[in-house]
Amino acid sequence: MKVLAIGSHPDDIEIGCGGALLRHRAVGDQVRAIVLTGGGRGGEEVTNNLAATRCQEAHAAAKLMDIEVECWDYQDTEIPETFEAVQRIEKLVEAYKPDRVYIPYGQDTHQDHRVTSNVAKSACRKVKQILEYEEPSSYNSFNATYWIDITPYVQTKFEAIKLHESQGHKQILKIKSIEGLNLYRGYQSHVEYAEGFVTFRFLES
Amino acid sequence: MKVLAIGSHPDDIEIGCGGALLRHRAVGDQVRAIVLTGGGRGGEEVTNNLAATRCQEAHAAAKLMDIEVECWDYQDTEIPETFEAVQRIEKLVEAYKPDRVYIPYGQDTHQDHRVTSNVAKSACRKVKQILEYEEPSSYNSFNATYWIDITPYVQTKFEAIKLHESQGHKQILKIKSIEGLNLYRGYQSHVEYAEGFVTFRFLES
Amino acid sequence: MKVLAIGSHPDDIEIGCGGALLRHRAVGDQVRAIVLTGGGRGGEEVTNNLAATRCQEAHAAAKLMDIEVECWDYQDTEIPETFEAVQRIEKLVEAYKPDRVYIPYGQDTHQDHRVTSNVAKSACRKVKQILEYEEPSSYNSFNATYWIDITPYVQTKFEAIKLHESQGHKQILKIKSIEGLNLYRGYQSHVEYAEGFVTFRFLES
Amino acid sequence: MKVLAIGSHPDDIEIGCGGALLRHRAVGDQVRAIVLTGGGRGGEEVTNNLAATRCQEAHAAAKLMDIEVECWDYQDTEIPETFEAVQRIEKLVEAYKPDRVYIPYGQDTHQDHRVTSNVAKSACRKVKQILEYEEPSSYNSFNATYWIDITPYVQTKFEAIKLHESQGHKQILKIKSIEGLNLYRGYQSHVEYAEGFVTFRFLES
């Protein structure tokens, strides 16, 4: 199976579907990840070179997870909902032909996540499995319709998140939160740790 | 994979997930079906021996689909939402250990369908994949979260529905409706014919 | 009754509410349609003069359906959610005073459709009947609350869609999809073919 | 147009769709109402003969509204969700052939209202317009999808509710509440007073 994960900023993918990607690798699936911005703001003031640093962290995390990643050059907090953005993803999708795509949840307080979700949905018209992952900024109305057991991979997932060192103390807090979230999704699906997804489209064929 | 389908009346399963069951058989999965009532009313006045006739039709359809079926003896329009009913299904589930269970959608104008759905959800606490299928009596609020491509199996599905001959003319109308429904679910998932499901629980593991 | 239909691109209106408009004409209602863009992209690369061609097709389809249409000059994929756009529609609404307005569904993967829907809702504050129509790009969460029987008009509807010849092969696929959709909405409302709508507002008075 | 209104207890219909029924009469439609119980509890202790009294009040209100009403003999708080109940309504529907049916909203704290709503939905399979009306006991999740302007009829509606004299002081409080509700539905639909409905099914044909 060929898998594509799309995120707005470095660490979004690790948080939302890092365990799922590790499972894909464990069963031999091919995994590529696209990060639309370098996360130059990091949620705070713009720091010079932050995007470059965060992109390096994304590569370190990808190496740990044994997946391929590339950072695109959209501006943090300003990802545009344009035909150009749709088309850029579409070209990649047409070349790579993924069987499954992971994208941010469409209802989120962070505009970048909403735009990334919309743009990806438009670009992935022909993909059979589109799963929306959740993040701390997702609205509480996120109702999982698909769960992936990540129990064997959860520690590596957390290691990958920790590699985003520029995020510092914030990152440690995130890990506690994400552990609570993954325990809850495990609780819903009767395993120890799980990631939950909303299936925008999911065709068994 | 071991699959279990639960229905309230003969022909419910064929209509709601007949194509999916045929796909399971095509890929070598084991399939068992349980029909909780003989459908003695058939939606109209009670006719003597109707339940026996309809149960025979269920067996004929099952033979065509190459699956196992058994009819239970609850009364049509009076399936009880009781601990006994939960337990009876639970015992079967514990012995058979299905990987996936198909059940009626919980929001339906027909009380039997609602009760069957509830009772099955309680009985299948430990099953990893529970999919709710739709029927003509399901509420319009049915929003599919999972689709199965049934294009290669749709004609056999309709043949199986036609084997419920006691339902006569009504059955022919149903087939036209079901074709429209399966075309629509195909339209949503970008194939010709599909069945749509609501994932009450679905764990990838 | 005076009816107004608003679409983002040529053929959106025919697909989403073409049957309904034909019914309105059949009972003597007045029907006007506004297409906000010429659809210069047609979903692919920009082709020179495509907007002009598509607008001519819209007029041919309108002639077949015996309705009035005008194409506005917003840019395909860039319809702006601005006061100016609201006001432009509002002026038309205040002059024409429609009893019913058909607009795109607000939850859609295509940004133009979402913007058109929002802008139209703002502009039609005083209209008593506002119905959102569905398109292939509408989210699956579209739950119809109003159905219109289009059985006598469905072939003419498909003829009108076919007149959008510049869309070529894509259009033929669309028609199969739309037929599945209209069969399904018929299935829900117990007729052969229907169009389904979400009533943003609907006052019986 | 032939209209049927179904209620659980005397005064439910007046409260939920009394204004709509008055509008139907004003435009010459035929209106029949069925009350499934005599309301023998009246929400409190059972009082001897209360059902008979309340049924007389229902007739007085019906006379004022110029509609036909009949009280059935199900027990207050014990309306059964059975095939027999479905069939009894179904027979009436097949004889009367209503174009539109008003029924209680399916999500309600009062079990009688939920059962009446379910049973009516099953019995009205072939009716083209089924509207669920709201009552003080309806869940707050009631989201109107259809509004009827009752401004010219609202005073007569309140008079009809007042004729349920056995409900005494409680009734006066209800009228204040209902006025607030009808003002709100008017506010949503841009008239002074309106009743709001959820369209379980609504076919324009």
Add this chain to the structure above:
Amino acid sequence: MKVLAIGSHPDDIEIGCGGALLRHRAVGDQVRAIVLTGGGRGGEEVTNNLAATRCQEAHAAAKLMDIEVECWDYQDTEIPETFEAVQRIEKLVEAYKPDRVYIPYGQDTHQDHRVTSNVAKSACRKVKQILEYEEPSSYNSFNATYWIDITPYVQTKFEAIKLHESQGHKQILKIKSIEGLNLYRGYQSHVEYAEGFVTFRFLES
């Protein structure tokens, strides 16, 4: 403030709102709990005297939590949705006059929980704050609208759950689940541990 908690079986209340009740006690609120059945089945075969044992456990847990509890005598898995049940709770409510009532969530795979929720909603017509709590059997569609920080009380909550010793090994598993759930609700509301609720009604006055 006077608080009432209503549960179907011993340990339901501790699981769903045990932390909230401990917080109420910590700030000096009065807390009463009603358990509608003795839980004679305990989810498995009926064991003689199980209801009596479980009721004693409920009292032990209540003592630890410093709240008052009483077990009623409805039959496990057979709580009736009747006027009698509504009235029995209503009398208690009218005598005790609680400011806030905690009840099970209305959408649950366990029929007892659904019936308890419905009956309580009818009986608490005049209560200003009604919060639905969640349990492992609640549907995943539970979307919290109110959170209570239980961080200081979470260990005592788990101690109280453990006092239901007759539930044995099952109980230990439950605690792990509940911890995941409470971490998740904390994650949503930005504290360490929280309980989440759906506000059926909540009036600030």
Add this chain to the structure above:
Amino acid sequence: MKVLAIGSHPDDIEIGCGGALLRHRAVGDQVRAIVLTGGGRGGEEVTNNLAATRCQEAHAAAKLMDIEVECWDYQDTEIPETFEAVQRIEKLVEAYKPDRVYIPYGQDTHQDHRVTSNVAKSACRKVKQILEYEEPSSYNSFNATYWIDITPYVQTKFEAIKLHESQGHKQILKIKSIEGLNLYRGYQSHVEYAEGFVTFRFLES
């Protein structure tokens, strides 16, 4: 308690949560209000100096309500969903440290209201109580999850709305509407007048 109210235009706050703010003042809470634009369009053509006039009216209303207000300088109908806007609110929130924030409802026909709601949600990550208020332009899907009894304050609320004199006749119509709305929310929560809110987040701690 420290309270912050955020609105898009002068009079939005008074309409959506004016009664709640008056209650806060009555119990001694501190209340600050921020209006993001001067409302220079007033829903119609731009009139010179209108923003200045409307801002004065906002101050007059604030004086009557005994709260603090400031008008910001975003352009009416053009509030930007940008990092800058988030940050500007965030700074205020970090300095003022409100316990509760009132914001517009996120689903609204008016783009300014949607943007204000999104931007405020991002900026108030650390606020424990975020309540979305409703306005005439809110979608009908607004389902209150929190109610505040404003019976003693409703006349003052209307006085405050009337002080927006530049809105002239439109304002009088609004007051009738708002009264219907507040009566309805009172009806839902069993008091005379109430304001309803959607709790985006609400932590009791």
